[in-house]
Amino acid sequence: MLTPVGTLAAVAAAFAYVGTVDPNEPGHYPVCPTLRFTGLFCPGCGGLRSAHAFAHGDLAAAFGSNALAVVGYGVFAVVMVLWLVRAIRGIPMRVTLSPAWWWGIGAVLALFTLVRNLPFGSALAP
DSSP states (O other): HHHHHHHHHHHHHHHHHHSOTTSSTTTTSSOOOOHHHHOOTTTTTTHHHHHHHHHTHHHHHHHHHHHHHHHHHHHHHHHHHHHHHHHHHOOOOOOOOOHHHHHHHHHHHHHHHHHTTGGGGGGGOO
């Protein structure tokens, strides 16, 4: 039980920090190096603003900052519930994904990055 509860506590603390320290104000967090050096939005660009909005319950702003991050929050929540239920039952948690899943995740990240940097995908840009 210690590992899933500790993981959940660490993520809750990170969200509490980002919820308290506004990433929309300059000087609090470093600029994304991909954006700084290439001018392109990486898949994580807008993630802090998304987490800040999510922590404040503003789902529309969270999706507007980084829709993929919000989907990730949902996936994380499902995995955490499964992990906690399995820990309570004494069943070890094992997440094994086949290479096809990893390639699919990589393809989604690449497609998200590509689309958010094109004019017609500007709605996905932070």
